[in-house]
Amino acid sequence: MKRDHSPVLPGDGATDYARYMRTDTLLDLQRRPEEMIHRDELLFQVVHQSTELWLKLAGAELVEAVARVRAGEPAAAEPLLARATLGVRLVTDQLEMFGHLSPADFKAMQPALGKGSGAESPGWRRVQAASRQLGRAFTDHLAARGITLSTLGRPDPTDPVHRLAEALMEWDERVSLWRVRHYQTALRVGGHAPAGAEATMLAKLIGHRFFPELWQTRLKPADGSVDSSRASRP
Numbered sequence: 001m002k003r004d005h006s007p008v009l010p011g012d013g014a015t016d017y018a019r020y021m022r023t024d025t026l027l028d029l030q031r032r033p034e035e036m037i038h039r040d041e042l043l044f045q046v047v048h049q050s051t052e053l054w055l056k057l058a059g060a061e062l063v064e065a066v067a068r069v070r071a072g073e074p075a076a077a078e079p080l081l082a083r084a085t086l087g088v089r090l091v092t093d094q095l096e097m098f099g100h101l102s103p104a105d106f107k108a109m110q111p112a113l114g115k116g117s118g119a120e121s122p123g124w125r126r127v128q129a130a131s132r133q134l135g136r137a138f139t140d141h142l143a144a145r146g147i148t149l150s151t152l153g154r155p156d157p158t159d160p161v162h163r164l165a166e167a168l169m170e171w172d173e174r175v176s177l178w179r180v181r182h183y184q185t186a187l188r189v190g191g192h193a194p195a196g197a198e199a200t201m202l203a204k205l206i207g208h209r210f211f212p213e214l215w216q217t218r219l220k221p222a223d224g225s226v227d228s229s230r231a232s233r234p
C-alpha cells in the first residue's frame with residue numbers, strides 16, 4: 001500500500017519532516033552561490049553553523065546539569081554532562097573538514113567574513129558560562145555535604161559525586177582537546193601572524209581548566225596531602 005506523505009502538522013514545508021525539522025529555514029541559512037565570493041564559503045558556514053547547533057545542545061545540557069546539582073541530584077547531572085561532552089567531541093571531529101580548505105582559498109573568502117571571529121561564537125560563550133556555573137554548583141554541593149577534595153582524589157565508581165567529578169574532568173579534557181585541534185587548524189589554515197599574539201593566546205588556552213581543583217587532586221604533593229589552595233579558576 002502506498003504511504004500517505006501529506007503533512008498533518010501545522011507550519012511551512014511540503015512534508016511533516018520539513019515542518020518539524022524546519023528544513024526550509026535551516027537550508028536557507030547558508031549564502032546562496034550568487035552571494036558567495038568563494039565556493040568554499042559553504043564548507044566554512046556548514047562547519048560553523050553545525051558547531052553552533054551542537055554547542056546549543058551542549059549548553060542546554062550543562063544548564064540542566066547545573067540545576068540538577070543545585071537540587072542535590074549529582075547522579076542526574078552526570079548523563080547530561082556526558083551528552084554535552086559528546087557534543088564537544090563531535091565539533092572537534094568537524095574541524096577535520098578544514099584540512100580540505102587551503103590557506104589560499106581561506107584568504108580569498110576572508111573579505112566575506114568581515115571582522116568576524118569564532119571567538120564571538122554564542123555557542124562557546126554559553127558553554128563557557130554554564131561550565132563556570134557548574135563548577136560553582138559542584139563546589140557548593142561538596143561544601144554542603146562536607147566532602148573534601150582529597151577524598152575525590154580516590155575515584156569510587158559507585159558514588160554519584162565521584163562519578164560526576166570524573167565526568168567534569170572528562171568535560172574539561174574534551175574542551176581542551178577541541179582547543180588543541182582548533183589551534184592546529186588556525187596554524188594550518190592561517191589568516192593571522194605565524195608567531196603572533198593570536199596564536200600564542202590559542203596555545204595558552206589549551207591549558208585552561210574549568211575545574212582546576214579536581215585536576216589538583218591528581219597531583220601528588222611530597223607529604224601526600226592535596227593542596228587545594230593552589231587551584232585557580234581563570
Ligand code: HEM
Nearest residue numbers: 048051098117118119121124185186189190191192198205
Ligand atoms: C578555518 C577555520 C578557523 C580558523 C583559521 C580559526 C582561527 C582562529 C583564530 C586566529 C583565533 C584567535 C583570534 C581571534 O580571536 O579571532 C580564533 C579564536 C577562536 N575560534 Fe577559531 N578558527 C577557525 C574555526 C573555528 C570554529 C569552527 C569555531 C567554532 C565555533 C571557532 C571558535 C573559536 C573560538 C571559541 C575562539 C576563541 C578562543 C578559544 O576559546 O579557544 N573557530 N580562531
